[in-house]
Amino acid sequence: MRGEAQSERQATIPLRPPPGPGWLSRWLNALFGTWTDRVITLACLAAIVLVLPGVASWVFFDAVWSVADAKSCTPERGACWAVVEARFRLICFGLYPYDEHWRSTLACVVIVLVTVVSCLPVAWTLRRLSLLWGLGFATFYVLMRGGVFGLTAVTPDRWGGLALTLFIFASVVLIGFPLAIVLALSRQSKLPVISRLSAFAIDMTRSFPLLTILFAAAVILPFALPNWLQGDKLYRVIFAFAFFFACYQAEIIRGGMQAIPAGQDEAAKALGLSYLQRVAFVLLPQAFRNALPATINQVVITFKETSVVVIIGFFEVMTSGNAAFGSGEWTHAYVEVYVFVALIYFVFVFTLSRYGAYLERRMRVGLN
Template identity: 35%
Template sequence: MAESTMKPPKIAIDPVAWMRQNLFSSWYNSLLTVFVGYLVITSAGPLFTWLFFEATFLGDKPSDCSGTGACWLFISERLNFFIYGFFPQEHQWRVDFMFGLMALSFVPQFIERFPGRKWFGLFGLTGLPVVGYFMIPGGWFGLEVVESTKWGGLMLTLILAYIGIIASLPIGILLALGRRSEMPIIRGLCVVFIEVWRAVPLITVLFMASVMLPLFLPEGVNFEKLMRALIGITLWQSAYMAEVIRGGLQAIPRGQYEAADALGLGYWKKTGLIILPQALKMVIPGIVNTFISLFKDTTLVLIIGLFDILGTVQSTVTDPAWQNVAIEGYVFVAFCFWVFCFGISRYSQNLERKLDTGHKT
């Protein structure tokens, strides 16, 4: 008789028992709970008053923000600049179209029973970059060319993070496999690449890519500043990604390699069908943590003259017409980053639960 694979039912805990177990399990936990609760209660009131109750949401000019609360009028008035940067307004529909495709590709991944969600996700990893290559810069199918110097805001942040994530993962996998290779030359090259790039801060990589790289290129050969930044971010991120994946490869039991060899599988089939899927599943938290770190590090492109969402806010708060609104701008930036990073984190947790094979201890 086949054994049942059903999981045991979860034990329900009533709220009082949960609080007694997690918040008041000992005298010091009880004291800490009361202290934290006091801080939350005393700070929540003034915070919500500043954020909402006494905030200014509507108006026509900066002088309308005369209250003691937040001036959200600043965000609404400059929202177009924060999202598109200097992208021409008559062509912003192309950016909106890409935003829609991105949402169509990744939002269904959070809905378990969404029909065809795997195909939408596959399109987001393969087809979306291709469509963006034609839509955003223009010059194809009658679309007017928009120079990368006019890109900015949230649009530029997503471009930097998305391309960096998509490109660094496969490069990182190859580097991790190369570092574990039995061929000394390949292993040595991968080790040197990883250690050199990991030893250099990203801010230095961006500076070198923007200022020093053109000095070493042949005469007449040049890359746009954005392209140089993307290359630097991708290579830098690939080194970190390689070490995360190498940790997963080393965690695979030796028996898995021996079983694959016993089946007569070659190196690439053994790696692609048996070893790599298990390794990637083990290091999902590390991979996602690296992605989130890259997403936040995109703000460093400000030092080379690229205005991402943080750069657009910083350039706006210096306007004499908008004084004392820096806090509102930074809160807006923090909220945007939190939304995307939290979404990435939640999807990774959902993926971990789906791929869980019961080997957790």
């Protein structure tokens, strides 16, 4: 009897799968698994060995770092990073008044801190996020615009640099996400008028390039609106950009909702939940989980597309970079300026992508 009980206990213990290969083995197998992989890997290593010393010499060893040595910046020397030191304020602040740069800096710090705090799980409630972004965005706007609390008024046409880029990006995402949810739900409405109108708006907007929509909002739309409804050009561009973002995001959310089994909605109906309750507590959470990779990708694309507003005449960070080497003294240092601007974009985009990967891992293991 004792032997039978012991055998039954052993039978109920699940067998663990054998340990798989470690990360080093998987990495080496990916690089040298087949003859094709080996040839490509060796060719890439040879190219790196040939190119890396020259790049390192240009970037670090032969570079000019100080404005005091700016006269030694020649094509024969390395990178002229002195342009970044000399034109840093212009790149980061654009046309914003020189004496008020501290306000633009503080506004950027506020919006970055709000973004970081909103990424923490403790802030993942609608009330907390609304309060956090409401206060943070209001603080950002007051610092940039001024006119209150003894701050000098600075109109939006004088905003520029990184602060303007962050303002456009944050405004587009904050306006676009709720609008995307409304468009996605409207397109799935059982009322033909609502579903067809939303489908027409989404498909029509997605058929035009972003530049066309922004140009129409900035230049053409004022001819069709009365003076009291025109508003500032920056706000028209932001709302047009947000609607463009919302149309693409609406299709991403709709795809996530279509991946939800029909039994989920039916079970919610059986529990007596209303339509709003089913959408808020059953459908949308699962839809966002299904659409998370595409959503992160769309947010990253939106941040990079803020540079398109240079065509409209705004002095965002890319335009500020162009102006930084526009003078005769620094004309030769355009590569260094573009590398610095690219580094700014890389920091923000890489951070967004890593946070998206963290969210995917967290939701994959089923944590709340």
